[in-house]
Amino acid sequence: MPILRPATPADIPEIVRLERLPGSQLYVGQWSEDRHRATLSSPDARYYVADSPTPGTLAAYAILRGLAEASGSLELKRLVVATPGQGLGRPILTEILALAFLTHHAHRLFLDVYDDNPRARHLYQSLGFVHEGTMRDAARRGDQYFPLHLLSILDSEYRALHNSR
Secondary structure, eight states: OOOOOOOOOGGGGHHHHHHHSSSHHHSOOOOOOHHHHHHHHSTEEEEEEESSSSTOOOEEEEEEEEEEEETTTEEEEEESSTTSSSHHHHHHHHHHHHHHIIIIIEEEEEEEEETTHHHHHHHHHOOOHHHEEEEEEEEEEEEEEEEEEEEEEEHHHHHHHHHHH
């Protein structure tokens, strides 16, 4: 049973709220509602959300970008879970992988993750993402720069893992 549904413009205030949560602010860029609305309406991106049990609130959201590119390389731009550590990240990421490779027919899905976010790095690697390299001082929080790790998974790797389970 799918956890995610396509986001609508009505979801944007909740998406911004999730970005502004203290834990999210450490690892996720802070976009305005206008920037999210523009990205949501772009043919290059798809937003997916998971509803929470509380009506009108979201448990998580994700953004895939690169759908308008001919390269077949998609970016998981965002994956934000309202309450990390509750077991929601793995099923959401599993669904994102299926969307990327089976629905959007990607050849490659990539993302970057902060060096000081070992929980996320472990999750990505446990689902088949491969570390491609480290981008030095690639992100900034306040007046401090942080390295980001570039990770990716290819469609052949996804299918090999998916078919072996």
